[in-house]
Amino acid sequence: MSSSPAAGLTDSSARPSLLRLTRVEGRKMIDTRAGLWLLIVTALLGVGGTLGESLGSSGGPQAADVFSTAALSISFLLPIVGILLVTSEWSQRTGLITFVLVPIRGRVVAAKLAAAVIIAIAAAMISLALGLLGGSALGGGTEIEAAHVGRGFLFLVIAVSIGVALGLAFMNSPLAIVLYFVGPLLFAAIGAISGKIGDVTVWLDQSVLVTLAEDNQGDFGDWDKVGVTALVWIALPLLVGMLRLRRGDID
Amino acid sequence: MIATESLSKRFGRQLAVDDVSFTCAPGTVTGFLGPNGAGKSTTMRLIAGLAYASAGHATVLGTDYRRIANPSRHVGVMLDASAQHTGRTGRETLKLCAHTIGVDPGRAAEMLDRVGLDAAAAKKRVGKYSLGMRQRLGLAQVLMGDPQVLILDEPANGLDPQGIIWMRGLLRDFADGGGTVLLSSHLLHEVDAIADQLVLINRGRVVAKGAKSELLAASGTLVRSPDRAGLERALTDARIEFSASDRALIASGEAEAIGAAAQAGGIALSELRAAEGAGLEDLFLSLTSDDGEGSGA
Numbered sequence: 001m002s003s004s005p006a007a008g009l010t011d012s013s014a015r016p017s018l019l020r021l022t023r024v025e026g027r028k029m030i031d032t033r034a035g036l037w038l039l040i041v042t043a044l045l046g047v048g049g050t051l052g053e054s055l056g057s058s059g060g061p062q063a064a065d066v067f068s069t070a071a072l073s074i075s076f077l078l079p080i081v082g083i084l085l086v087t088s089e090w091s092q093r094t095g096l097i098t099f100v101l102v103p104i105r106g107r108v109v110a111a112k113l114a115a116a117v118i119i120a121i122a123a124a125m126i127s128l129a130l131g132l133l134g135g136s137a138l139g140g141g142t143e144i145e146a147a148h149v150g151r152g153f154l155f156l157v158i159a160v161s162i163g164v165a166l167g168l169a170f171m172n173s174p175l176a177i178v179l180y181f182v183g184p185l186l187f188a189a190i191g192a193i194s195g196k197i198g199d200v201t202v203w204l205d206q207s208v209l210v211t212l213a214e215d216n217q218g219d220f221g222d223w224d225k226v227g228v229t230a231l232v233w234i235a236l237p238l239l240v241g242m243l244r245l246r247r248g249d250i251d
Numbered sequence: 252m253i254a255t256e257s258l259s260k261r262f263g264r265q266l267a268v269d270d271v272s273f274t275c276a277p278g279t280v281t282g283f284l285g286p287n288g289a290g291k292s293t294t295m296r297l298i299a300g301l302a303y304a305s306a307g308h309a310t311v312l313g314t315d316y317r318r319i320a321n322p323s324r325h326v327g328v329m330l331d332a333s334a335q336h337t338g339r340t341g342r343e344t345l346k347l348c349a350h351t352i353g354v355d356p357g358r359a360a361e362m363l364d365r366v367g368l369d370a371a372a373a374k375k376r377v378g379k380y381s382l383g384m385r386q387r388l389g390l391a392q393v394l395m396g397d398p399q400v401l402i403l404d405e406p407a408n409g410l411d412p413q414g415i416i417w418m419r420g421l422l423r424d425f426a427d428g429g430g431t432v433l434l435s436s437h438l439l440h441e442v443d444a445i446a447d448q449l450v451l452i453n454r455g456r457v458v459a460k461g462a463k464s465e466l467l468a469a470s471g472t473l474v475r476s477p478d479r480a481g482l483e484r485a486l487t488d489a490r491i492e493f494s495a496s497d498r499a500l501i502a503s504g505e506a507e508a509i510g511a512a513a514q515a516g517g518i519a520l521s522e523l524r525a526a527e528g529a530g531l532e533d534l535f536l537s538l539t540s541d542d543g544e545g546s547g548a
Contacts, residue, residue, distance in 0.1 A: 009312060014320035016351055024351045031347065032338030033376075093334035096301065097392070100328045101351045103300045103317040249302035 016102060021111035026118065029085060038084070039119075042077040043126060049073030050130045054138050063135025064144045064216040070127035071152045071213045075159045078123055079180055082116045082163025086241075087173040095250045105245050113164050120160040124153040148216045155213040158226075162206075162233045168241025183233075203228045252277055253298060253400060253433055257307035260293050260455075267293045269455035270307070275433050275448070277399070280426045282442030282463075283435040284535060285452035291435040292330065294452070295404050298433075299328045311400055323352040326400040327393025332385040332408070337378030341368055341388050344377060348395050362391035367417065382409025390421070401425060403434040407441040419445045439535050451535065467526070472506050475499040475522035476513065485516025501526050 008014060030036050053069040054061045086109075089095035102108050128149060135142040163180065170176040184206040191201030202208075208225040253275040260268040268290045275281040285291050296302040298309040300317040311319070311326050319325060335344055345359035363373050366387040377385065386409055393401060401422070407415050422445060426432050436442045442449070449466055451459040459466060475498065476482040486493050486502055489512030493502040499522065502509050506523050513520050 009320065009325060010314055010318045011320050014324075016321060016353055020353065021351065024347060027347060027350065031343050032336060034338050088336065092336040092338075093331065094336050096330050096334040097348070098351075099301055100299055100330070101323050101348065103319070103322060247303065249296065251296065251301070 015104075015107075018107065018111055018114065021102065021107060022114040022118070025085065025108075025111045025115035028088075029081060029115065029119065035081075035084070038077065038081055042074055042081065042123070045076055046070040046074040046123070046127055046130060050134050054134050057140065060138040060140030061134050062140045062144075062216075063131040063142045064148055065131075065140075066134035067127050067131030067144060067149070067152055068214050068216055070130040071124060071156055072210065074123045074127060075156055075213070078120060078156060079159050079163030079166075080177060081119060082160040083167040083176045083180065084173060085112050085116060086164055086167030087171060087176055090171045091173050099250050106242065109168060109242065109245065113161065116160045116164045117157050120156040121153060123160075124156045127152060127156070145216065147220070151212050151215070151220060155209055158209060158212075158230055158234065161230075162237075165234045165237035165241065168245065169237035171241070171244065204232055206233065252313060252431055253281075253309070253311050253402070255294065255298065255307065255309040258294060258297055258304055258309055259306040260290075260297055260302060261305040266455050268297065268304075271452065271455070271457050272307075273450045273457065273460050275431050277429050277431045278426055279447040280422055280432040280434065280442075280445050281448040281450060282446030283433055283450050283452065284439065284442060285435075285437065287437050289437075289452045290455040291437075291452060292404050293455075295328075295330060295402055295433070295435065298402060299326075299330065301330070311402075321352055321396075323348070323393075323396035323398065324354075325396070325398050326402065327396065327398040328402045329389040329393050329406060330402075330404045332389040332406070333382060335377045335380075335385060335388065338376060340374055340376055341380070341384075341391075342373040344388060345391055345395060348392050352396050354395055354397075358395060359391075362394050363388075365394065366391040366421075383411060383414055386410055386418075387414070390418070399429070400431045401433070403432070405436060406434055407436060407438070415441060471501045471503045471526050472509050473499050473522065473524055473526040474502050474509050474513070474520060476518050476520050478518055481516060481518045482513060482520075485512050485518045488512070488516060 028035070030039060049069040049072065050066050053066050057065065089098055098108055099105055131144060132142050134140070135144075166176040166180050170179070187201040187205035188207065191198035191205060203225055206229055208222050208229055211222060212220070212226060256272050258268055258271040259266060271290070271294055273281070283291050283294070293302065297304050298311060298316060300315070308315070316322055316326065339347070341363065342359055345362060346356045349356040349359055360373070368384065368387050368391065372380075372384060377388065380388065386406055390406065393403070407418060410418060422432050422434065434442060446463055449460065449463050450457060474482065479500070482500060483493070486500070486509070489508070491502050491504050491509060491512055493500045506525065510520070510523055
């Protein structure tokens with residue numbers, strides 16, 4: 001031990017890799033009872049939605065319809081998983097440990113985002129499996145367009161990313177969760193006041209995301225709205241959160 | 252090795268940490284003492300990169316903490332033992348740490364054992380832990396990376412007397428093995444028995460620092476007599492300065508001079524010795540009381 005930095009002390013190759021940190025963040029989602037149950041309930045919603053779709057359709061459900069319904073049902077709670085992955089560092093004050101272990105804060109955020117996206121892809125694969133299973137078992141057919149599957153995956157990835165971004169912007173679980181549920185409704189309500197306002201809010205209220213998962217054939221024409229929605233609900237809060245985190249004190 | 256140089260931290264108009272400079276050398280235990288709200292935790296957060304300094308800087312092992320690639324392999328930092336996820340088990344808390352910093356997760360069991368948390372405690376959720384158990388878990392966590400430096404904020408908080416003795420032994424061994432320890436406390440007796448060096452802080456400012464033996468040497472002689480008024484008179488007559496401490500007096504000067512003064516005044520003494528802990532307590536109280544601010548720095 002000397003007063004000058006020891007060799008290798010600051011060598012960036014000794015940093016925990018992003019892959020390692022992503023695995024750790026994934027582990028944090030399931031290693032508490034609350035976290036595990038949230039994932040289980042989220043998945044059960046997907047199964048429940050599938051059953052509802054199957055029972056409600058005459059002549060057996062189409063795989064594409066079941067896939068859409070499963071993804072939409074899962075998307076109800078999936079963003080909460082993303083929110084809590086971030087906000088629990090503050091509500092449980094584990095940030096004191098996390099950022100001591102990994103002082104470059106952006107790496108923690110990147111790992112959380114990556115872990116959340118992986119969970120979303122897993123959820124989309126479950127939705128697809130439910131779709132194919134429902135379609136074949138109940139006789140509606142297993143036809144499903146690749147583009148539709150891709151949009152369904154994208155839909156869930158966007159949904160969970162909105163959660164992570166809101167969690168980071170607010171660093172507070174109830175606030176982020178309330179805004180996640182109420183925010184889009186608020187925009188829709190404001191939009192309903194007049195057609196002109198509605199022309200603006202339709203770009204902000206996330207309703208286009210639902211069509212992303214729902215439209216199961218033909219060309220999807222609303223990519224511009226998806227882009228704007230993602231910018232407003234992901235990029236903006238992520239930026240706000242990163243600015244807060246970068247200069248802020250952890251306590 | 253820990254060093255702070257004119258470290259300052261401003262919250263709004265208030266200076267929580269004001270021009271704090273000290274160093275902690277390998278092989279020593281430094282007690283960071285001050286009343287609650289004196290700026291101990293903030294200073295430690297600044298050192299560990301959780302807060303940004305308004306002025307000055309801090310280094311650990313010769314570099315900014317944030318620049319250390321995998322800091323927990325070199326520096327163990329525990330800033331608040333109660334800041335653990337209540338839903339995780341003790342063992343899982345350590346495993347998560349192991350996975351993050353890239354040490355063998357099997358070390359979790361080893362460290363739990365080292366801090367005296369048994370198999371039943373390891374399986375319990377942290378929410379069911381007492382504060383003392385959380386302190387032990389926190390210590391296990393900082394030891395996971397086998398560091399050379401420990402930075403511990405109020406580690407004795409919530410430990411029972413036995414636990415405090417155990418922790419002293421652990422930290423003493425750590426320092427004797429060449430490690431550097433900085434630990435804070437608002438209670439003097441927690442660090443009195445273990446620290447080689449003391450840094451006293453009040454209202455964000457360092458009011459005294461140095462080797463404990465030096466600080467003690469300056470703190471005088473404890474003298475006690477059944478006839479306290481008579482003793483005070485005798486000391487005044489001999490022009491020996493003193494202050495009141497509980498039922499005794501703390502007088503400046505060597506025991507011989509004070510004994511002679513008592514004899515000259517015809518006062519029988521019931522106690523006469525170097526002030527030691529009592530002196531340190533007085534020093535602590537006088538330095539950190541409102542009107543005594545800065546008197547000893």
